[in-house]
Amino acid sequence: MRKFFGWAVMAVIVVATLFPFWWMIRTALTPAGDLLSDNAGLLPRDPTLVNFARVLGLTSEAEARAAGGSGAHIDFARYILNSVIYCTLIAAFQTLFCAMAGYAFARLRFPGRDLIFAILISALMVPPIFTLLPNFVLVKDLGLINTMAGMVAPSILMTPFAVFFLRQFFLSLPRDVEEAAILDGNGPWGIFWRISLPMSRGPLLTIGITTTVWAWKDFLWPLLVGRGEENRLVTVALGVFLQQSPNTQPDWTGLMAASTLSVIPVALLLVFVGKRLVQSLNFTGSK
Amino acid sequence: MSSTKRRDDRRAAWWFLAPVLAGFTVFYGYPAIRGAWYSVTDYSMLNTPTFVGAANYDKLVHDSQFWRSLLVTLWYVVLNIGSQTVLALIVAALMHRLTRSVVLRATLLLPWLVPNVTVGLLWMWLLDTNLGFVNHLLTSIGVGPVGFLTDAALAMPSIAAINTWAYTGYTALLLYAGMLQIPQYLYEGASIDGAGEWRMFRAITLPLLRPVLALVLVVSLIGSFQIFDTIAVTTQGDPAGATRVLYYFIYQQAFSYFQMGYASAAAVFLALILGVLTAIQMRLLRASRSDLA
Numbered sequence: 273m274r275k276f277f278g279w280a281v282m283a284v285i286v287v288a289t290l291f292p293f294w295w296m297i298r299t300a301l302t303p304a305g306d307l308l309s310d311n312a313g314l315l316p317r318d319p320t321l322v323n324f325a326r327v328l329g330l331t332s333e334a335e336a337r338a339a340g341g342s343g344a345h346i347d348f349a350r351y352i353l354n355s356v357i358y359c360t361l362i363a364a365f366q367t368l369f370c371a372m373a374g375y376a377f378a379r380l381r382f383p384g385r386d387l388i389f390a391i392l393i394s395a396l397m398v399p400p401i402f403t404l405l406p407n408f409v410l411v412k413d414l415g416l417i418n419t420m421a422g423m424v425a426p427s428i429l430m431t432p433f434a435v436f437f438l439r440q441f442f443l444s445l446p447r448d449v450e451e452a453a454i455l456d457g458n459g460p461w462g463i464f465w466r467i468s469l470p471m472s473r474g475p476l477l478t479i480g481i482t483t484t485v486w487a488w489k490d491f492l493w494p495l496l497v498g499r500g501e502e503n504r505l506v507t508v509a510l511g512v513f514l515q516q517s518p519n520t521q522p523d524w525t526g527l528m529a530a531s532t533l534s535v536i537p538v539a540l541l542l543v544f545v546g547k548r549l550v551q552s553l554n555f556t557g558s559k
Numbered sequence: 560m561s562s563t564k565r566r567d568d569r570r571a572a573w574w575f576l577a578p579v580l581a582g583f584t585v586f587y588g589y590p591a592i593r594g595a596w597y598s599v600t601d602y603s604m605l606n607t608p609t610f611v612g613a614a615n616y617d618k619l620v621h622d623s624q625f626w627r628s629l630l631v632t633l634w635y636v637v638l639n640i641g642s643q644t645v646l647a648l649i650v651a652a653l654m655h656r657l658t659r660s661v662v663l664r665a666t667l668l669l670p671w672l673v674p675n676v677t678v679g680l681l682w683m684w685l686l687d688t689n690l691g692f693v694n695h696l697l698t699s700i701g702v703g704p705v706g707f708l709t710d711a712a713l714a715m716p717s718i719a720a721i722n723t724w725a726y727t728g729y730t731a732l733l734l735y736a737g738m739l740q741i742p743q744y745l746y747e748g749a750s751i752d753g754a755g756e757w758r759m760f761r762a763i764t765l766p767l768l769r770p771v772l773a774l775v776l777v778v779s780l781i782g783s784f785q786i787f788d789t790i791a792v793t794t795q796g797d798p799a800g801a802t803r804v805l806y807y808f809i810y811q812q813a814f815s816y817f818q819m820g821y822a823s824a825a826a827v828f829l830a831l832i833l834g835v836l837t838a839i840q841m842r843l844l845r846a847s848r849s850d851l852a
Contacts, residue, residue, distance in 0.1 A: 274756055275657065278656065278756075282650075285650055286666060289670060289724075299684065365578075369578035373579035376568075376576050381567060382573075391583075395587045396837060396841075397834045398587060398591050399829065401829055402590075402594050402826050402827070404826075405590075405813055406589070406593035406594045407590050409604060409819070410589075410590065428582070429579060429581060429583075435579060460568055485672055489673075489675060489788075491791070492791070496814065522683075524684050528684060531677045531681055534673070534677045538673060541672070542672060546661065550665055550668060550732065553732045
C-alpha cells in the first residue's frame with residue numbers, strides 16, 4: 273500500500289516531466305491554421321509534416337508562408353550540424369588538453385607545480401559573466417566575430433573544472449604500471465599516451481559527455497559571437513526564429529517543430545550513453 | 560616514493576600544460592583583469608577606455624533599476640531554489656526507497672539535457688494566454704485565462720516554475736547519489752523497529768544527507784543567480800522590469816546601451832556574490848570528502 277502510493281506520486285512526476293515534450297511534438301505536427309480550433313486532443317486532427325519541412329528549409333518561400341511561417345530563410349538542418357560541430361570540437365579538444373594538464377599536475381615533477389594548479393583552480397571563483405564582456409571585446413578585436421574559431425575559443429582549451437576533475441582521477445590511479453613503463457624506457461609522453469590515457473576511458477568519457485551537454489545548451493556566448501547565418505547554432509537560431517515571427521502571434525507550429533529538432537540529438541545521447549551520464553551525476557561530478 | 564631518484568620533468572611538463580596555460584591566460588586571467596579595469600573606466604567599445612575612478616560604482620549605488628534587478632534576482636532565487644529543492648528531495652527519496660531503475664533516472668534527466676532556450680519556448684507556448692494548453696485547462700474549469708508571463712506579479716513565479724521543471728530531475732539525481740551512500744542496514748533496522756517511511760526519512764535520510772544537501776544547495780544557488788537564457792527568450796525583462804534579473808541588467812547595459820564600463824561594475828558586484836558562494840562550495844566539498852574517507 274505504501275509502495276503503491278509512492279509509485280502513484282512517481283507516475284505523476286514522470287507525466288509532468290514528459291507531457292510538455294509530447295505537447296511540443298503534437299503542436300509541431302498540427303497545421304498552423306488549426307491551432308485555435310484543434311487545441312485539446314492528445315493527437316492533432318490532421319497531422320502534417322509541413323512544419324518540419326519548412327524549418328528544415330525544404331519548402332519554397334511561398335509554401336512556408338502558406339503554412340504559417342514568415343518566409344525568411346531558415347535551415348535547421350544546418351544549425352544542428354553547426355551545433356554538432358561546435359560541441360564535438362569543444363568536447364574533444366577540451367577533454368584532451370585538460371587530461372594532459374591533469375596528468376602533469378598529478379604525476380610530473382616540476383617547480384611551481386602546486387602554485388600553478390592553485391591559480392588555475394582559483395578561476396572556478398570567477399563567474400562567466402565577468403569574463404564574458406572582455407572576452408567579447410577580445411574576440412571582436414581579433415576579427416573573429418561570426419567565425420567558428422571565435423565561438424569555440426574561450427572553452428576549447430580548458431575549463432578549470434575539467435583540469436581539477438581529471439587531476440583527481442590521475443592521482444587515484446595506481447602507480448606501479450607506470451613505474452614499470454619507466455623501467456622499460458618510456459618518457460612522460462609515452463606513458464601518458466600508451467598507459468594512462470587508455471586506463472582513463474571512463475572519466476574521459478564522463479567529462480566529454482558532460483561538456484557536450486553544456487555546449488549543446490550554450491546560448492549567450494554564441495548569440496553574441498555567432499549570430500551570422502553561416503555558423504549559427506541551434507539555440508541561437510531558435511531565438512532568431514522567435515523574433516522573425518510574422519504577425520503578432522509567434523509562429524508556434526514552426527517553433528515547436530524547430531524545438532523538437534533541438535531535442536532529438538540530446539535525446540539520442542540519452543539513449544546511447546544515458547547510463548554513464550546518469551551514474552556520473554554525484555556531488556563531486558556536479559558543475 | 561623516495562626510492563626513485565629525484566626526477567625533474569620540467570621540459571615535458573611545459574608541453575603537457577601549454578594548451579591549458581594558454582587558454583587560462585587568454586580567456587580567464589587576462590579578461591578578469593581587463594574586466595576589473597573596465598569597471599573603473601568609461602568605455603563604449605568604440606572609444607578607448609578612459610579612467611573615471613569610482614564613478615561607475617557611484618552610479619550603480621544610486622541606480623534604482625540596479626537595486627530593483629537585485630531584488631528581482633533574489634525573489635527568483637528564493638522561489639526557484641525553494642520549490643526545486645523540496646521537489647527534488649521528494650523525487651530522490653521516492654526513487655531511493657522504490658527503485659534503482661536507470662531508465663527512470665534517465666527520463667527524469669531529460670528536461671535538464673534540453674537547451675534552456677528550448678525550455679523557454681516550450682513553456683512560453685504551454686503558458687500562452689490565448690492558445691496555451693495550461694490556459695485551455697484552466698478555462699475548461701472556469702478559471703482564467705491567466706497571463707502567466709505578461710502579468711507583472713505572475714511573471715517571475717512563472718519563470719521560477721519553468722526552471723524548476725527543467726532542473727528538478729538533475730537536482731534529484733545529485734541528491735539520490737548522496738542517498739545511495741547511506742548504509743542500507745540503517746533502514747532495515749528501523750523497519751524492524753516499526754518505523755514508517757516518513758519517520759525514516761526524518762531520522763535517517765535527512766540528517767545523513769546533510770553534507771550532500773548543503774553542497775547541492777550551494778551549486779543550485781550559484782546556477783540560480785546566473786539565470787539568463789530563459790528570461791532572454793520568454794520575457795526579456797518585462798513586464799516593466801518585473802523579470803529584469805541582474806544578469807539581464809548587465810547584458811542590457813553592455814549590449815543594448817554599450818556601457819561596457821558600467822556593465823563591468825555591475826558584473827563585479829555579481830562576481831562578488833558568486834565568489835562567496837563558490838568559496839563556501841569548495842569548503843563543503845572538502846568537508847564532505849573527509850567525511851567519506
